[in-house]
Amino acid sequence: MGLPWPAHAVRGADGAVRVAGVDLRDLAAEQGTPAYVLDEAAFRSRARGVRTAFEKAFGHLGAGVDVYYAGKAFLSVAVARWAHEEGLRVDTSTGGELAVALRAGVPGADIGLHGNNKSDAEIARALDAGVGRIIVDSLGELDRLVAAVRERTADGAEPAPAPVMVRVTTGVHAGGHEYISTAHEDQKFGLSVATAADGTSPAMTALERVVAAPELRLLGIHSHIGSQILDPEGFAVAAGAVLRLRAELAARTGCLAPEVDLGGGFGIAYLPGEVPLDPERIAKDLATTVDATCAELGTPVPRLSFEPGRAIVGPTTLTLYTVGTVKPVTLEDGRVRLYVSVDGGMSDNIRPALYGAPYHAAVVSRTGAARTVLARVVGKHCESGDIVVHEVQLPADVAPGDLLAVAATGAYGRSMASNYNHVPRPPVVAVRDGATRVLVRRETEDDLLALDLG
Incomplete structure (x- = not known):
């Protein structure tokens, strides 16, 4: 798929995306959404690449x-x-x-x-x-x-x-x-x-x-x-x-x-x-x-x-969501923007709300309509600023139940995640050679309630 997606992300003929050989539809069925999906081989490759580049450049100076x-x-x-x-x-x-x-x-x-x-x-x-x-x-x-x-x-x-x-x-x-x-x-x-x-x-x-x-x-x-x-x-x-x-x-x-x-x-x-x-x-x-x-x-x-930090882990990870409400909104200039709500939001990626950080999104579970529309990906939190992707072109037929991925979320997504609105934080799932491994499990409502002493 190229930048900004993980190195081993590939879209098949059926429109579904696989990362390191793992079909994201299968991962969503197994682990649920939202989920951070981390390409282990890409992380390791980027870590080696940075180290090698600096060792080689400064090695010439002794x-x-x-x-x-x-x-x-x-x-x-x-x-x-x-x-x-x-x-x-x-x-x-x-x-x-x-x-x-x-x-x-x-x-x-x-x-x-x-x-x-x-x-x-x-x-x-x-x-x-x-x-x-x-x-x-x-x-x-x-x-x-x-x-x-x-x-x-x-x-x-x-x-x-x-x-x-x-x-x-x-x-x-x-x-x-x-x-x-x-x-x-x-x-x-x-x-x-x-x-x-x-x-x-x-x-x-x-x-x-x-x-x-x-x-x-x-x-x-x-x-x-x-x-x-x-x-x-x-x-x-x-x-x-x-x-x-x-x-x-x-x-x-x-x-x-x-x-x-x-x-x-x-x-x-x-x-x-x-x-x-x-x-x-x-x-x-x-x-x-x-x-x-x-x-x-x-x-x-x-x-x-x-x-x-970001240069190593950032591009290796995407966040996988399930689409919920899809709502067309007419703007003041007459254009229509499609508000696509997902089952996460600012609790799993605060950067867009905090300082307007840009991100890119795509439907990853199927082949979409050839025509695209102006869309804004938003979360489920009780904030109008709960925006995941400010502006992106998505297939005109994007619908509830579709899987949507946001690229390059490895840096600061999980690190800055919160439980705003008492939403449990997503898991971090590593993928490599067609297999998945949970690195950080999904939080549950029991986890949240365990902290509340009543």
């Missing part, structure tokens, strides 16, 4: 590379295991995500912990698990991390220093929406590299404090500029800013940070005709930028790390 799968996009025990089996480490942003990665058997050394407001319990768990890096987001967090290390150090003993990266904001504004652009100054993440009147910056202050603290070991500097980025220029600008900060730190303290993390946020195709950010292209471009900037600064090329 620089090591680590690729972390950003679990916030979607994380389950199986997915964390797949990512690690394909040579990726796992990036977590909460204690819950950390628990999933550990349950999957990912070694602590291969896990990173993010978060702008880590609790003392999360810091303690990360230290006890031996995570490979804690990405510090504020000066206050540094104090709490030092205290946590001291608590674990016997009287008179040398502390086992916590491995730390300092997250900085470079001022680069990138990403498709204000809410997913994370490196401009006026937001909650990181420490600014902007220099104040006294010649220092919050980022430099934090870095110098890490270098001076025996309880901490500076791994490097971290930058993440946003999400769903399709123009690679922002990455180059941010890389230059971070590398200059690294050189300045070395000049001030004699400590040359061994690693630089340039985050993730690589954009994918959500609509037919969109061009995703190619991992090989961005890897080559960034390798060229890093090499040239380090040569200009007279510093060796650092170890690099990256954190793709």
Whole structure:
């Protein structure tokens, strides 16, 4: 079927779609709808492809590379295991995500912990698990991390220093929406590299404090500029800013940070005709930028790390729905828009309602009428903003009972899902070689009621 559908999605002569050899009609009959359908082989292939692209590009510079799968996009025990089996480490942003990665058997050394407001319990768990890096987001967090290390150090003993990266904001504004652009100054993440009147910056202050603290070991500097980025220029600008900060730190303290993390946020195709950010292209471009900037600064090329999430899992998954009410609505300009209601909605994909994210849909259970009509796919929730697909051409004969799929829902669909209107969350079903496997089971009304103590 091509982009934006999963790699192994094929429409047969009967009009029905099969993913990795699994007929979606059979899957719906077996698992019900809505359901997230994840192409396991596509996930693994994309994970390998990203890792290989960056290792090859930076290998030419003699620089090591680590690729972390950003679990916030979607994380389950199986997915964390797949990512690690394909040579990726796992990036977590909460204690819950950390628990999933550990349950999957990912070694602590291969896990990173993010978060702008880590609790003392999360810091303690990360230290006890031996995570490979804690990405510090504020000066206050540094104090709490030092205290946590001291608590674990016997009287008179040398502390086992916590491995730390300092997250900085470079001022680069990138990403498709204000809410997913994370490196401009006026937001909650990181420490600014902007220099104040006294010649220092919050980022430099934090870095110098890490270098001076025996309880901490500076791994490097971290930058993440946003999400769903399709123009690679922002990455180059941010890389230059971070590398200059690294050189300045070395000049001030004699400590040359061994690693630089340039985050993730690589954009994918959500609509037919969109061009995703190619991992090989961005890897080559960034390798060229890093090499040239380090040569200009007279510093060796650092170890690099990256954190793709959406770019790996996003295109591997579709959400399968059953069509219910179909209602034609006449617009002010005289056009007719068909409102196609499905048995899910903003509880399983909040992104269209949250920031107008575009998606594509298709009828996947049969051959439809040759004529198409303007349609809007909407959910079953008690909100007029409960829109799944704002505008799409669907067969004119779309009817109740049809199966409808929405493409590229792997990133943030299940991760941001809710129980709004007390709707249970859908299952995540993996498909591979003609077989299905439930990774995350469907919630039930009993699950919802079990939390209600009356």
